[in-house]
Amino acid sequence: MAAELFSTPPPGPVMAVSTPHDGRPAEVILAGEIGTEALRELEEHLGAPPLREATEWRVDMSRVTRFDLACAYALLRAATLRPKPAALTIHGARRAVQRTLHHAGLDTVAIIEER
Numbered sequence: 001m002a003a004e005l006f007s008t009p010p011p012g013p014v015m016a017v018s019t020p021h022d023g024r025p026a027e028v029i030l031a032g033e034i035g036t037e038a039l040r041e042l043e044e045h046l047g048a049p050p051l052r053e054a055t056e057w058r059v060d061m062s063r064v065t066r067f068d069l070a071c072a073y074a075l076l077r078a079a080t081l082r083p084k085p086a087a088l089t090i091h092g093a094r095r096a097v098q099r100t101l102h103h104a105g106l107d108t109v110a111i112i113e114e115r
Contacts, residue, residue: 013038014063019050025089026054031063036070046078055086062092062115072104080109089113 014031015038028051034042045051057079061067079088088110093101098112106112 015045017045017051025056025058026051028059033066034071035068043074057086057088059090064097067097067100072100076104076106
């Protein structure tokens with residue numbers, strides 16, 4: 001789905017959330033450079049009621065060119081600090097983004113799929 005939205009990664013942050021009602025995981029699509037200036041917006045997306053209620057998340061990071069450590073911690077908090085933590089799969093993250101996710105500890109609670 002992300003490939004359909006963005007042919008090349010945008011310079012600024014792009015965030016979208018879809019929450020299907022047919023048993024599929026909620027999908028979080030991130031693209032571009034996601035730094036601390038986008039932290040509040042990211043937290044708002046991750047805290048939205050439909051995503052809060054989903055038990056499984058798929059995060060498409062295939063178009064993320066940079067992901068700030070503070071944003072990685074926000075993703076970790078959103079997925080784990082809930083009555084029942086969401087099953088989290090991160091798809092397509094570049095090596096540099098994977099390092100950031102690892103530093104935040106997301107690799108201990110999420111499946112991180114290679115590009």
